Amino acid sequence: MPHHRPDHSAHTAHHAGAFDSDRIADALTLEGTLAAGVTDQAIAQCAELFDAGDAEVCRILDLGCGPGVATVALAAAFPSAAVVAVDGSRAMLARAEARASRHGASARVETRELDLDGDLGALGTFDLAWAGMAIHHAADEVAALRSVRALLRPHGLVCLLERADPIVVRLADDLGRPGIWDRVRAAQSDWFERARPTLPGALNADRYPGILNAAGFDVVVSQTLADTMTAPDDAATRTFLTNQLQRATRNLADFLAAADLTALQACVEPASPPHAGDRWAGATVTTSRKLFIARQQDDHRTTMTVRQHGTV
Numbered sequence: 001m002p003h004h005r006p007d008h009s010a011h012t013a014h015h016a017g018a019f020d021s022d023r024i025a026d027a028l029t030l031e032g033t034l035a036a037g038v039t040d041q042a043i044a045q046c047a048e049l050f051d052a053g054d055a056e057v058c059r060i061l062d063l064g065c066g067p068g069v070a071t072v073a074l075a076a077a078f079p080s081a082a083v084v085a086v087d088g089s090r091a092m093l094a095r096a097e098a099r100a101s102r103h104g105a106s107a108r109v110e111t112r113e114l115d116l117d118g119d120l121g122a123l124g125t126f127d128l129a130w131a132g133m134a135i136h137h138a139a140d141e142v143a144a145l146r147s148v149r150a151l152l153r154p155h156g157l158v159c160l161l162e163r164a165d166p167i168v169v170r171l172a173d174d175l176g177r178p179g180i181w182d183r184v185r186a187a188q189s190d191w192f193e194r195a196r197p198t199l200p201g202a203l204n205a206d207r208y209p210g211i212l213n214a215a216g217f218d219v220v221v222s223q224t225l226a227d228t229m230t231a232p233d234d235a236a237t238r239t240f241l242t243n244q245l246q247r248a249t250r251n252l253a254d255f256l257a258a259a260d261l262t263a264l265q266a267c268v269e270p271a272s273p274p275h276a277g278d279r280w281a282g283a284t285v286t287t288s289r290k291l292f293i294a295r296q297q298d299d300h301r302t303t304m305t306v307r308q309h310g311t312v
C-alpha cells in the first residue's frame with residue numbers, strides 16, 4: 001500500500017563538517033550531560049519494550065553520535081551489547097572514542113565515519129537504532145530512516161530524540177523579584193508557541209510520526225520527556241547557562257513585564273554577579289526532548305524475517 005508522503009523538506013540538513021570544532025563538541029558534551037535524565041528515561045523505555053518482547057539487545061546503532069554521551073549511556077544500559085557510533089565528523093568520533101575509553105567501554109564501542117545520507121548497508125544489522133538530535137541533519141529524512149529500517153532485525157526498534165521546549169534555566173536567586181523564574185518560564189512557552197512556525201525543522205519535532213510512517217515504521221511511543229537537574233557549578237556550565245539566559249532575554253522582549261526583563265538583562269550582563277560565582281549556586285536546568293520509538297511496519301518485518309532465515 002502506498003504511504004502518504006507529506007512534504008518533509010522544512011528541516012535543517014547540515015554537512016557534518018560544520019560540527020568539526022572543539023567549541024561545538026564541548027557544547028554538545030555539556031548539553032548531553034545536562035540531558036542525561038531524559039536520555040536515561042528514553043533508554044529505559046526501549047529496554048522495557050525489548051523486555052516485553054523477550055528480545056535480546058546485542059547490537060545498537062547510535063546515528064549522529066556526536067561526542068558520544070548517549071553512546072556511553074547505551075553501552076552502560078545494555079551491558080552485553082556492542083554499540084556502533086556513527087557520525088560524519090571525525091572530531092566528534094574522536095570525542096566519542098575518548099569518552100568510551102574513559103568509561104571503560106572501548107571494547108564494546110566501535111566508531112564509523114559515515115554520512116547519514118550515504119550507504120549505511122555495510123554497518124550490519126541492529127536491534128536498536130538510536131538517533132539523538134541527528135535525523136534532522138539528513139538531506140532526506142525519510143530516505144535516511146528507510147536505510148535505518150533496512151538494518152533492523154525483525155524485533156528491532158528505532159528511537160529518535162529531538163529537542164522539545166527551549167532549555168529552562170532557574171537561579172536560586174530571585175533577583176529581587178519574587179516569582180520571576182515562573183514568569184520567565186511562562187514567557188518562554190508563549191514565545192516558543194508564537195515562534196514555532198518560523199523555527200527550523202530541528203525544533204518542529206511533531207513532524208516525526210509522519211516521517212517515520214513514510215519510512216515504513218509504526219510509532220509505538222510518542223512522548224515529551226523532561227528532566228530538571230541542579231547544574232554543576234563549573235565555569236563551562238556557567239558560560240553555557242549564561243548563553244541560554246542571554247538568548248531567552250533577547251527572545252522575551254515582547255513577552256515579559258519590563259521590570260522582569262530589566263532584572264534578567266542585568267543578571268546576564270558579562271560584568272554582573274552570576275559570572276562572579278555565587279548566584280549560580282543551586283541553579284537548575286530543565287531539558288526536554290520529544291521521544292519517538294517505532295518498529296517496522298508488519299509488511300517490512302515479514303520481508304526481513306524471510307530474508308534473514310534465507311528462504312528467499
Ligand SMILES: C[S@@+](CC[C@H](N)C(=O)[O-])C[C@H]1O[C@@H](n2cnc3c(N)ncnc32)[C@H](O)[C@@H]1O
Pocket residue numbers: 014015016017019028032063064065066067068069070086087088089092114115116117131132133134137138139
Ligand atoms: C546535534 S548533534 C547530536 C549529537 C548527539 N547525538 C547528541 O544527542 O548530543 C548532531 C550530530 O550529527 C552529526 N551530523 C550532522 N550531519 C550529519 C550527516 N549528514 N551525516 C552524519 N552525521 C551528521 C554531527 O556531526 C553531530 O555530531
